[in-house]
Amino acid sequence: MGNYAIETVGLNFNFGNQAIVKDLSLQVPKGSIYGFLGPNGAGKTTTIKILLNLLKSPADQVFIFGKEINHNRIATLKRVGALVEQPAIYGHLTGKENLINRCLLLGIKKTKADEMLALVGLTEAANKKSTKYSLGMKQRLGIALALVSDPELLLLDEPTNGLDPNGIIEVRNLMIELATKHKKTILVSSHLLAEIERTATHVGIINKGKLLFQGTINELHLLSKPMLEIEVNNISNATAFLTQAGYEILETTDKKITVPFTSPQDSGALNTLLVQNGFTVSSLYLQKKDLENLFLDITKNN
Amino acid sequence: MRSLYISLVSEFYKSRKTLAFWAAIILPFVICSLVAFGFYSGSDKVLNMHYPPIMLWFRYLGAALGVMGVLILPFYVIFMAFSVNNIEHKNDTWKTLFAQPLNKFSIYAAKYLYAVILIFICLFLFAALTFAFGHLLQVLVPKYNFNQYDPSLILVKFYSKLFLASLGILSIQFILSLLWGDFLKPMGIGFIGTIMGIITGNVGWKYAYLIPYSHPSLVLNSSASAKKLTNPADFPIFTQEIYTSLVYALVLFIIGYFIVTKKSIK
Numbered sequence: 001m002g003n004y005a006i007e008t009v010g011l012n013f014n015f016g017n018q019a020i021v022k023d024l025s026l027q028v029p030k031g032s033i034y035g036f037l038g039p040n041g042a043g044k045t046t047t048i049k050i051l052l053n054l055l056k057s058p059a060d061q062v063f064i065f066g067k068e069i070n071h072n073r074i075a076t077l078k079r080v081g082a083l084v085e086q087p088a089i090y091g092h093l094t095g096k097e098n099l100i101n102r103c104l105l106l107g108i109k110k111t112k113a114d115e116m117l118a119l120v121g122l123t124e125a126a127n128k129k130s131t132k133y134s135l136g137m138k139q140r141l142g143i144a145l146a147l148v149s150d151p152e153l154l155l156l157d158e159p160t161n162g163l164d165p166n167g168i169i170e171v172r173n174l175m176i177e178l179a180t181k182h183k184k185t186i187l188v189s190s191h192l193l194a195e196i197e198r199t200a201t202h203v204g205i206i207n208k209g210k211l212l213f214q215g216t217i218n219e220l221h222l223l224s225k226p227m228l229e230i231e232v233n234n235i236s237n238a239t240a241f242l243t244q245a246g247y248e249i250l251e252t253t254d255k256k257i258t259v260p261f262t263s264p265q266d267s268g269a270l271n272t273l274l275v276q277n278g279f280t281v282s283s284l285y286l287q288k289k290d291l292e293n294l295f296l297d298i299t300k301n302n
Numbered sequence: 303m304r305s306l307y308i309s310l311v312s313e314f315y316k317s318r319k320t321l322a323f324w325a326a327i328i329l330p331f332v333i334c335s336l337v338a339f340g341f342y343s344g345s346d347k348v349l350n351m352h353y354p355p356i357m358l359w360f361r362y363l364g365a366a367l368g369v370m371g372v373l374i375l376p377f378y379v380i381f382m383a384f385s386v387n388n389i390e391h392k393n394d395t396w397k398t399l400f401a402q403p404l405n406k407f408s409i410y411a412a413k414y415l416y417a418v419i420l421i422f423i424c425l426f427l428f429a430a431l432t433f434a435f436g437h438l439l440q441v442l443v444p445k446y447n448f449n450q451y452d453p454s455l456i457l458v459k460f461y462s463k464l465f466l467a468s469l470g471i472l473s474i475q476f477i478l479s480l481l482w483g484d485f486l487k488p489m490g491i492g493f494i495g496t497i498m499g500i501i502t503g504n505v506g507w508k509y510a511y512l513i514p515y516s517h518p519s520l521v522l523n524s525s526a527s528a529k530k531l532t533n534p535a536d537f538p539i540f541t542q543e544i545y546t547s548l549v550y551a552l553v554l555f556i557i558g559y560f561i562v563t564k565k566s567i568k
Contacts, residue, residue, distance in 0.1 A: 074405065
């Protein structure tokens with residue numbers, strides 16, 4: 001338990017009769033960037049709200065830094081910074097005033113506000129009313145607000161939602177910097193795997209309230225087995241021939257045959273075998289299912 | 303206590319640029335200066351009535367108290383209760399507020415307390431400015447006899463009573479504004495309540511004291527009867543309607559806490 005920033009043990013949560021989170025056992029190691037993935041409505045935001053004790057979890061199911069959340073609400077929240085759904089910004093105040101207000105609430109020196117503005121690149125817009133901020137600026141201010149208390153754990157709920165490509169890259173780099181330089185643990189939720197793939201060290205995939213996969217990003221990659229796709233004439237004969245020769249056929253279409261990829265040498269041998277037996281092989285290539293498809297597969301089958 | 307204090311400081315910081323805050327200061331200024339201006343420009347007419355000092359003060363403070371107590375105070379309370387909560391509704395900040403490492407009850411209590419403080423500031427300024435402008439009138443129109451009676455005790459007692467009488471309305475409006483983010487529902491209910499309060503308060507209905515909106519009117523009616531006392535400053539502060547107002551305030555304050563803890567989850 002000591003190595004996890006967040007640990008949930010068989011967490012269940014219902015809104016009335018509707019089960020939103022079912023038997024969820026998250027394990028977020030300290031210092032990781034944990035990509036919390038799932039389609040819209042999978043239960044991501046609900047889980048984040050539970051982690052912030054905004055929604056009350058059953059006793060002994062949620063632990064933050066090893067401490068049960070319901071009994072240690074204030075002590076836990078002191079170590080957590082969060083951005084839930086839209087950034088919570090007072091529109092009539094400037095960016096700097098928003099940060100000063102948060103400093104007041106947290107009992108931190110007001111000078112921290114300037115530091116945070118610099119960190120997220122809003123120094124020039126510090127005295128502009130935050131209603132006039134662009135979406136990207138609001139998002140960055142939201143992250144600054146989450147960071148102001150220098151929390152060990154950051155919960156970011158779809159932080160790149162609505163951002164343009166530049167904004168997405170900025171947030172991504174900021175997350176990497178926070179995790180590597182400042183040793184923070186970050187749980188970042190998203191419905192886009194491609195976005196998580198580049199930053200996360202660990203991944204949890206949730207759908208309909210259930211955790212379908214949890215592990216390192218490499219473990220996720222291993223799930224997608226490489227395959228060899230062979231375009232060949234006379235598909236049906238070739239399929240029969242390969243089956244007879246002891247190959248496992250994964251898929252046959254009217255244009256190509258798919259077999260598991262083992263090594264380049266084996267691929268060469270297979271090619272030779274086909275050619276020597278009178279088949280014309282027009283192409284032979286390694287196909288790796290990308291994570292996006294893998295994600296779709298994982299979430300579709302459940 | 304520390305949670306309550308920092309939440310309260312933050313409430314001031316957040317709303318110092320809003321109308322609800324400034325109205326607490328501007329309203330007394332505008333109304334008191336209008337009444338004083340009336341007494342200045344119409345001084346001939348008033349002087350012709352040859353009021354004794356105490357009656358002159360009553361006429362003068364009654365003018366401010368009448369408009370203010372019956373209409374402006376309830377509407378200010380309605381608007382302010384809305385504004386204090388709407389700052390969180392509008393910006394969708396309830397969640398964030400309750401995700402801070404602060405005691406939940408303190409966050410809510412600070413908001414309520416902030417609203418109470420605003421009413422207090424508003425009524426305190428009313429009393430102080432009524433007193434100050436009365437003496438200013440004396441300087442401007444030396445024939446007035448404002449200086450021959452000290453109204454401070456009456457002012458303090460009336461405005462304290464009005465302050466306590468407004469807490470019942472505040473608690474109702476505070477809950478309505480917690481429940482609904484839009485202006486129309488709390489405003490509409492408050493408006494109907496205020497009209498009902500004025501009517502039942504003035505008609506002298508036996509059970510008018512059970513409607514919080516009638517409390518300011520009841521307080522003002524009691525001010526009319528205070529004039530008939532040999533010592534007008536002798537009227538009691540803690541009357542039936544004040545007790546009722548305080549009970550309403552306390553009960554609804556507690557109910558509001560449960561609403562707010564449930565509400566923040568959405």
